[in-house]
Amino acid sequence: MPAEQKKPVVHLLWINSGLSCDGDSVALTAAMQPSIEDIVLGTLPGLPQVAVHWPLIEYGLGGEEFMEWFWKADRGELQPFVLVVEGSIPNEAIKKEGYWAAFGNNRETGQPMPTAEWVQRLAPKALAVLAVGTCATYGGIHAMAGNPTGAMGVPDLLGWEWKSKAGIPVVCVPGCPIHPDNLAETITYLLYQAAGSAPMIPLDDELRPLWLFGRTVHEGCDRAGYYEQGDFAYEYGSPKCIVKLGCWGPVVKCNVPKRGWIGGVGGCPNVGGICIGCTMPGFPDKFMPFMDEPPGASLSTKAVRLWGGALRSLRAFTTKTLNQEPKWRKPGRALTTGYQPKW
Amino acid sequence: MAMAAASTNGGLVEMNWDPITRIVGSLGIYTKIDFGKRKVAECHSTSSVFRGYSIFMKGKDPRDAHFITSRICGICGDNHCTCSCYAQQMAYAVKPPHLAEWIVNLGEAAEYMFDHNIFQENLVAVDFCEKMVRETNPGVWEKAAGTEAPHAKDHGYKTIGDIMKSVNPIEGEFYREALQVSRYTREMFCLMEGRHVHPSTLYPGGVGTVATVQLFTDYLTRLMRYVEFVKRAVPMHDDLFDFFYQALPGYEEVGKRRILLGCWGSFQDPEFCNFNYKDMTQWGRKMFVTPGVVVDGKLVTTDLVEINLGIRILLGHSYYEDWAGKEMFVTKDPLGNPVDARHPWNQHTIPMPQKRDFGGNYTWVMSPRWYDGKDHLALDTGGGPLARLWPTALAGLVDIGYVKSTGRSVIINLPKSATRGPVTFEWKIPKWSNAIERDRARSYFQAYAAACALHFIDKALAEVRAGHSKTWEQFQVPRDSIGCGFTEAVRGVLSHHLVIRDGKIANYHPYPPTPWNASPRDSYGTPGPYEDSVQGQPIFEENPPEKFKGVDIMRSVRSFDPCLPCGVHMFLGNGRVLEKVHSPMAFVNPSI
Numbered sequence: 001m002p003a004e005q006k007k008p009v010v011h012l013l014w015i016n017s018g019l020s021c022d023g024d025s026v027a028l029t030a031a032m033q034p035s036i037e038d039i040v041l042g043t044l045p046g047l048p049q050v051a052v053h054w055p056l057i058e059y060g061l062g063g064e065e066f067m068e069w070f071w072k073a074d075r076g077e078l079q080p081f082v083l084v085v086e087g088s089i090p091n092e093a094i095k096k097e098g099y100w101a102a103f104g105n106n107r108e109t110g111q112p113m114p115t116a117e118w119v120q121r122l123a124p125k126a127l128a129v130l131a132v133g134t135c136a137t138y139g140g141i142h143a144m145a146g147n148p149t150g151a152m153g154v155p156d157l158l159g160w161e162w163k164s165k166a167g168i169p170v171v172c173v174p175g176c177p178i179h180p181d182n183l184a185e186t187i188t189y190l191l192y193q194a195a196g197s198a199p200m201i202p203l204d205d206e207l208r209p210l211w212l213f214g215r216t217v218h219e220g221c222d223r224a225g226y227y228e229q230g231d232f233a234y235e236y237g238s239p240k241c242i243v244k245l246g247c248w249g250p251v252v253k254c255n256v257p258k259r260g261w262i263g264g265v266g267g268c269p270n271v272g273g274i275c276i277g278c279t280m281p282g283f284p285d286k287f288m289p290f291m292d293e294p295p296g297a298s299l300s301t302k303a304v305r306l307w308g309g310a311l312r313s314l315r316a317f318t319t320k321t322l323n324q325e326p327k328w329r330k331p332g333r334a335l336t337t338g339y340q341p342k343w
Numbered sequence: 344m345a346m347a348a349a350s351t352n353g354g355l356v357e358m359n360w361d362p363i364t365r366i367v368g369s370l371g372i373y374t375k376i377d378f379g380k381r382k383v384a385e386c387h388s389t390s391s392v393f394r395g396y397s398i399f400m401k402g403k404d405p406r407d408a409h410f411i412t413s414r415i416c417g418i419c420g421d422n423h424c425t426c427s428c429y430a431q432q433m434a435y436a437v438k439p440p441h442l443a444e445w446i447v448n449l450g451e452a453a454e455y456m457f458d459h460n461i462f463q464e465n466l467v468a469v470d471f472c473e474k475m476v477r478e479t480n481p482g483v484w485e486k487a488a489g490t491e492a493p494h495a496k497d498h499g500y501k502t503i504g505d506i507m508k509s510v511n512p513i514e515g516e517f518y519r520e521a522l523q524v525s526r527y528t529r530e531m532f533c534l535m536e537g538r539h540v541h542p543s544t545l546y547p548g549g550v551g552t553v554a555t556v557q558l559f560t561d562y563l564t565r566l567m568r569y570v571e572f573v574k575r576a577v578p579m580h581d582d583l584f585d586f587f588y589q590a591l592p593g594y595e596e597v598g599k600r601r602i603l604l605g606c607w608g609s610f611q612d613p614e615f616c617n618f619n620y621k622d623m624t625q626w627g628r629k630m631f632v633t634p635g636v637v638v639d640g641k642l643v644t645t646d647l648v649e650i651n652l653g654i655r656i657l658l659g660h661s662y663y664e665d666w667a668g669k670e671m672f673v674t675k676d677p678l679g680n681p682v683d684a685r686h687p688w689n690q691h692t693i694p695m696p697q698k699r700d701f702g703g704n705y706t707w708v709m710s711p712r713w714y715d716g717k718d719h720l721a722l723d724t725g726g727g728p729l730a731r732l733w734p735t736a737l738a739g740l741v742d743i744g745y746v747k748s749t750g751r752s753v754i755i756n757l758p759k760s761a762t763r764g765p766v767t768f769e770w771k772i773p774k775w776s777n778a779i780e781r782d783r784a785r786s787y788f789q790a791y792a793a794a795c796a797l798h799f800i801d802k803a804l805a806e807v808r809a810g811h812s813k814t815w816e817q818f819q820v821p822r823d824s825i826g827c828g829f830t831e832a833v834r835g836v837l838s839h840h841l842v843i844r845d846g847k848i849a850n851y852h853p854y855p856p857t858p859w860n861a862s863p864r865d866s867y868g869t870p871g872p873y874e875d876s877v878q879g880q881p882i883f884e885e886n887p888p889e890k891f892k893g894v895d896i897m898r899s900v901r902s903f904d905p906c907l908p909c910g911v912h913m914f915l916g917n918g919r920v921l922e923k924v925h926s927p928m929a930f931v932n933p934s935i
Contacts, residue, residue, distance in 0.1 A: 016369075017369050017392060019393075019394045020392075021414055021418075022417035022418065023416075023417025023541065025367075026367065026417050027540075029461060029522065029525060030525070030526055030539065041513070055364045055365075056365065056367070056466075059469060059475075059512050060364060061364060061892055062360045062362050062364035062365075062897075063362075063363075066364055087392075090393075096696075097697055098662060098695075098696030099391070100696065101369075101393070102369070104362060105361060111699055112391050141411060141414040142395075145399070146399040146401065147399040148395040148399070149394065149395055151394075177417060235813075236544075236548070236815040237443075237549065237550065237552065237554070237813060242551070245551075261537065262526060262533055263526065263527070265534060266532075266536075266538055266543075267533075268538065271533075271537045271543070271544060271551075272537065272543075272550070273537040273538065273543020273544040274551070276410060276543075278541075284407075284410075284411070288404065288407055289404035289406055289407055290406070290410050291404075291406045291546070
């Protein structure tokens with residue numbers, strides 16, 4: 001449609017050079033709802049045209065040719081764009097010289113251009129800033145106690161009250177790594193918002209999309225039934241609730257057990273992996289040592305075990321009854337179903 | 344900003360790519376090119392990120408190590424997780440149940456299948472696609488379009504040109520199919536290890552995965568789709584790569600370096616592996632990918648103890664302070680062998696951020712080397728597969744039916760799949776360690792991993808059918824202990840070295856493949872593998888300096904499967920930055 005072709009292209013400028021592992025870039029290649037092909041080819045109705053400048057699968061060979069898109073944005077020549085930041089932002093002010101994390105070179109000095117400087121230069125010009133993965137959102141693993149780089153998340157750097165020129169706060173999609181479809185879906189939402197067809201993206205106080213992070217792991221976990229019945233695993237590999245083995249699911253905001261990891265397959269506690277709280281601002285320090293029972297769980301499981309134990313034996317009794325067929329299903333000359341035959 | 348005084352005829356031109364795209368991580372490649380001789384005169388590689396794992400892991404609970412180190416890498420984090428569990432199991436003296444080891448092997452096999460697939464078809468192949476070849480070597484494109492593909496009946500593409508078209512980004516059908524393959528192979532991975540890329544179900548002592556018949560059926564059905572896929576992918580890549588040798592005589596020189604390959608072995612055999620250091624030589628040789636060091640085509644060792652003791656970390660031209668004279672954590676290994684001060688067990692990481700200076704220090708990557716008693720060898724990992732298949736082929740230790748080492752080749756037997764009968768591939772030891780052979784080995788290793796997975800499924804199902812469902816073993820963390828783990832990350836050697844004191848981590852140093860490959864010139868002046876494979880390589884691209892893309896250089900670097908967020912700048916001599924943006928953007932909507 002000619003009218004649609006006149007719409008401006010939305011550029012996605014992706015900086016993967018925070019302190020990261022690139023796991024969030026890799027995650028996007030796993031997304032299927034929608035896939036990156038769907039986003040790029042505009043498969044979903046009403047999606048604006050999009051140009052993705054993303055190091056991981058960029059066609060070009062890199063270097064200045066690739067960096068030119070970022071320089072253009074810096075000069076104000078690229079509009080509109082969404083700035084995607086992957087990786088935590090190290091504190092470049094705590095040392096005399098050099099860099100902890102850089103993205104391309106500063107064209108004036110020839111020295112590596114710190115990632116932090118890129119974020120500060122581009123954020124004011126962006127339609128929205130999207131922090132992907134727990135490193136970029138809250139600091140994550142690289143911001144653990146004892147770290148040498150003073151790493152932090154994008155909201156720590158720009159300010160938690162920061163808003164883009166379109167009035168959008170830093171959009172945070174945590175997860176270590178990010179859940180593939182959570183990321184693809186948030187990008188899609190922002191593109192619809194950019195096209196004027198979606199209202200302001202709803203975020204919680206920690207700037208996470210509400211519809212993705214509004215419930216706890218436990219609320220979506222298919223092992224919660226074991227918890228309810230006070231039936232806990234004491235060894236990894238058991239199908240029961242693993243809260244006593246270090247799972248933080250009851251208090252962590254995340255939809256992974258509900259959604260599975262990819263194509264509905266995998267996840268965390270639903271498949272035997274303790275929830276280590278990787279979507280939370282307190283990650284990782286507040287959850288370590290990961291393999292110990294969370295302090296709160298020892299009390300709550302004691303309470304649950306009493307009630308849950310009783311419940312379990314009552315249910316076992318009912319199950320036993322339900323495992324038996326009604327008595328009229330049998331051979332013989334008499335019909336005992338209750339029907340009165342006319343023959 | 345350009346340093347070189349470039350003259351137009353025959354002088355050196357500076358060409359830099361920072362960051363390099365289509366890799367994982369941050370890498371910069373800085374070269375000086377002699378366009379008169381059509382040769383790369385000099386190359387430096389640099390990394391733009393420092394995170395400090397060895398620093399912030401100190402004092403932490405050792406049981407947290409695999410959760411933390413998984414986060415080192417966003418595409419093969421599970422290899423770190425696995426390696427860390429191996430090291431912890433040694434330190435805690437715990438042996439997981441057999442079933443757990445088969446599950447880990449199946450997860451890791453799926454990782455190889457996924458990762459090699461996406462890297463080969465969606466990142467590497469783009470350097471060989473129609474669009475790229477037209478832009479860099481129009482003459483080669485014309486020839487490709489008119490060259491029949493020798494294995495057309497196996498993969499369905501009539502000409503080499505058709506193969507090149509099929510890997511055009513997004514538009515190419517094989518490119519799109521490979522993306523889908525990368526997804527169901529990640530589902531296979533998640534069946535075993537919970538989440539990609541940082542597993543949720545791996546623990547020291549075993550796995551949390553619930554081992555049921557359903558688990559293995561779900562895996563096997565996807566695996567057989569993959570078997571069907573590699574039956575096409577292997578001959579297709581053979582055709583494509585062989586064509587480059589034929590169309591561009593001398594192409595074997597691209598990315599070529601001395602044969603110096605290291606492999607730390609992969610896939611434990613639980614019937615032999617007890618994670619005891621004292622028996623490591625024996626169980627190392629039972630791995631389904633044989634550990635080994637190959638120098639100039641000769642197998643120097645297959646002994647993991649010898650491999651371990653030979654590792655040396657040199658600082659070279661990196662941004663760190665030396666630790667000479669500092670405390671040694673491990674002076675003797677559990678067998679009583681002396682351990683060097685420059686061994687990872689004794690390393691101290693002391694970052695010293697500073698300006699980048701190619702005459703001085705220029706990267707965050709250190710220089711791991713392997714000391715053979717005489718020299719500090721700059722081993723490379725062949726991007727993973729080349730260095731895995733080579734010692735496996737030479738050692739003749741693997742024979743499980745699905746794969747067999749012959750002493751000079753590796754035979755891979757794939758059973759009948761949906762529409763194709765049984766297929767046997769033979770990977771033969773190549774003449775060179777170069778870009779094309781690294782890339783070719785990657786396709787063969789996908790078949791190798793699939794074949795091994797078939798064996799692991801047989802073994803795991805036999806356990807389940809025998810009524811064994813236990814997947815985890817209890818352990819105690821000792822007050823003081825040491826451990827080491829060896830495996831193969833997707834792109835090559837991976838080791839983790841752990842020292843426990845007072846029940847806490849006193850020292851932890853992981854060595855993934857990329858420091859080996861991306862290392863700078865070391866303290867003895869020996870360049871790292873990226874550097875010396877690019878340095879001196881010929882240039883076949885037809886474009887003049889003003890339009891030069893550097894595809895031959897990128898093929899060299901990418902053949903190692905770089906895994907650091909790295910990049911490359913591109914600027915020309917005479918202080919003139921290449922401003923012209925002439926590259927079409929694959930991810931720009933084609934309708935624009």
